[in-house]
Amino acid sequence: MPKEPLKQATGPAPFVSPDTLLRAARQETPEGLDIALFGLPFDGGTIGRDGARYGPGQMRQMSFNMRGTNQSTGQSPFETCRIADVGDARVNSFDHEASVDMMADFCRGIADAGAWPLAAGGDHLITLPVLRGTVDPGNPVGLIHFDAHPDTHDVLFGTRLNHATPFRRAVEEGLVDPKRHIIIGIRGTARPTDAAMDWAREVGITLIDIDQYFEMGPRAVIEKAREVVGTGPTYITIDVDALDPKDMPGTGSPEPGGYDMRDTQVMLRGLRGLNIVGGDINEVSPPIDPSGYTALNAVHLMFEVLCLMAENRSQNRA
Template sequence: AIRKESRGLGSIEAYKSIAPARVVDLGDVPVYPRNFDKSLDIITECFRNLSEKGVLPLVLGGDHTIPLPILRGLLRGGNVGMVQFDAHSDTNDEFRGMKITHGTTFRRAVEEGLIDPKRVIQIGLRGGPRYTEEDLAWAREAGMTLVTTDVFEERGRAWVIEEARRVVGNAPTYISFDIDGLDAIYCPGTGCPEPGGFSMRDAMVILRGLLGANIIGADICEVCPPVDSSGITALHAAHLGFELLCLLAETARSRAK
């Protein structure tokens, strides 16, 4: 669905005139539908191969479990940061009795040494009823920087950009964009839509504000076409994907100098 919506996009970014080149759609990552753990292993191996070839991936689709095997493949530990756009922290210890789910991804990533929690910023956290209080408490205690929508509204986009750049610094950084970070009006086609979030304009401005950061990979997760009756969620994901592609293109250019 995101591929389909991307067909109408131009190829030159409107503000900095960035035109990503040497881009290829590598198709769908193979999975084994009858075995969840095996699928995670297959995804990990796929991204390990891409990393060894110097590919900077933009990954579209899947739920928010997907960043875990991607990070396992791309990274071997170390001082890796992350900018996460999300209504939820996804740092629960377990979800419905399972240790690896879309709600536990980044707790596992920290425990496995894939990301440095002190170089992680989560933007857009909110929600009415949460499943537990533990997720946000654990994230704070681990050293993550949490930007709730209340803080976002109080301090504004410019502060969020400055804070994100301070947190991740110049070291390698991964971006994970859960589409439900957007206000639900922009993303009805997702599993856990949350009202009261940031706008598409907010998201695009913040992403453009990260230009020049050392972005080594990115994903857009939680787009669910069967419940996206108007296609607007996939359209927004396509536009966000292009912004992320521009960030990756700048990393590639800086490496080539």
């Protein structure tokens, strides 16, 4: 039975605060949704400059000008799927482990309702509870991972849960298949020996550093990504520090010399037809960029991911 789509807000003018991600409808629970948009306002995993706990709020604010159709691809996700903003997970900012459990429970509720998750972070640790709550450990997902850093450390400063470790944990826990995991955009300074990178190579993660990226160009990189993840269920995670700081200044660990907003849109549009079942946009830190420019770019990336998920969802449902 086709379900009635939920319309975006159609306020009288864009200056009327929508208070929802991408101006989606607001719904208290994920029941009946195809795709749930939500915030994970947690930055307790941040090693450097924090503030990403305010990311979902500013991303809602900077959704003020979002319309429903992707002019490049013609996709209209709100026409084909039931999509709503279901609010933010509760966290306890004094207790990181409890927060990760609370976020995972929130995401499990989304999966139990039969909806697919699309999250606004939060620091990059938030991807771990999304995967814990929505992926069956026996059936790991593929991962298209945009990032300046691999986030595959084992332990940092004595802790196993922080924004440098989520993908180590996700692979260990059988949530991500490392052979179907590609990281695009690695760069910057590093320690003389880098155990995180060594481990990533050992387990078979495909690493595209920024020099390879610029040699290949965005379209060839995406061809590589399509080959790596294949036809199985695939999740997209975008750490906004993957992009050059001129496009994403408001983030905790910026690394100059990245790809730009335009190329990122081209890459995401090149992922059509893949089995995209979830995603997140993370590491937007409003205190570092009160102008909202970083969050504005982040919601546009979120919209591109939503287009991919909605197209996949409506085709799978048919």
